[in-house]
Amino acid sequence: MKLTVIGCAGSFPGPDSPASCYLVEAPFEGRTYRLLLDLGSGALGNLQRFCDLRDIDAVALSHLHADHCFDMSGLYVFSKYHPQGALAQIPVHAPVGAADFLACAYGTHEPAGMTEQFDFQGWQDGATVRLGPFTVTSVLVEHPVPAYALRVATASHSLTYSGDTGPTEALVELAAGSDLFLCEASFVESATNPPNLHLTGAEAGDYATRAGVGRLLVTHIPGWTDRAEVESDVTGRWTGPYDLVNAGSSYDLG
Structure with missing residues (x-):
């Protein structure tokens, strides 16, 4: 099982990263199966550095904000109008209403x-x-639109992806024992933050500790947020291995 960070910028693409997109790969029936977790603004271009778009098997969208789903428009164009012919239909798991929402977004x-x-x-x-x-388990979390945290597991490994969420105990239960916990930390503890929107690094660290995860991967840090302050917040609550992820980083679970 391998995770590659395609994009990790919070809320909008940054100068060094597209918005949210993560490629998860594992062997399956003699080949490599490729699942995308989110496909946010700007991610489709960087994704092509890591795989042929024709090899995407499925897409899992945590929620329907632009920074997590708007590059589905580009994937649709590639899929429908490829010069060698339209690609086969692929499953897209997403909040209810995604089909109409994304068709409207594309026009x-x-x-x-x-x-x-x-x-x-x-x-x-x-x-x-x-x-x-x-096996992909979805749990509703706290956000202004319907949003889901996702646990992706094989027979031997697992990762949990928070998507976008405000504080919620549901995330601790879902992430319990995960090898990797890919958790957003858009806010810092020193600020007065809006409720039910995002997590701080301290909250991500606290959830990782209580869930007993193997490694914490901190993501979705907006370009206007001080990464060093996020990291300081994380380490105040988490003493295990961690990374503030970057586009292009990969994690191979064997």
Whole structure:
């Protein structure tokens, strides 16, 4: 199981990274299965440095904010109009209503919207779906729009992705025992932060500690936020291994 950070900038693309997108790979039926967690603004270009877009098997969208899903428009164009012919339909798991939302965002007026290329399936709170070698469990978290944290597991390894969330105990339960905990930390403790929107580094560290994860991967830090302050907040609550991730970083779980 391998995780590659395609984009990790919080809220909008930054000068050094696209917005949220993570490539998860594992062996499956004699080949490599490729699952995308989110496909935010600017991510599609960088993704092509790491795989052929024709080899994407499935997409899991945590929620429908631009920095997590708007490059689905580009993937649709690639999928539908490739000069060698349209690609086969792929599953897209996302909050209910994603098919209409993304078709509107792209501007398609075709009766089928994007459904010829994407098989949209709605997340259910606490449910698990099978995607190739992965079991993916979705749990509703705290955000202004329906948003889900995702646990992606094989028979031997697991990672939990917070998506975007404000403080919620659901994240501790979902992440329990994960090898990797990919957790957002958009806020700093020294600020007066809006409620039910994002986490601080201290909250991410606290959740990692209580969930007993193997490694904390801190992500979704906006370009206007001091990474050093986020890191200081993290280490005040977490003493295990961690990284403030960068675009292009990869983590191989064997």
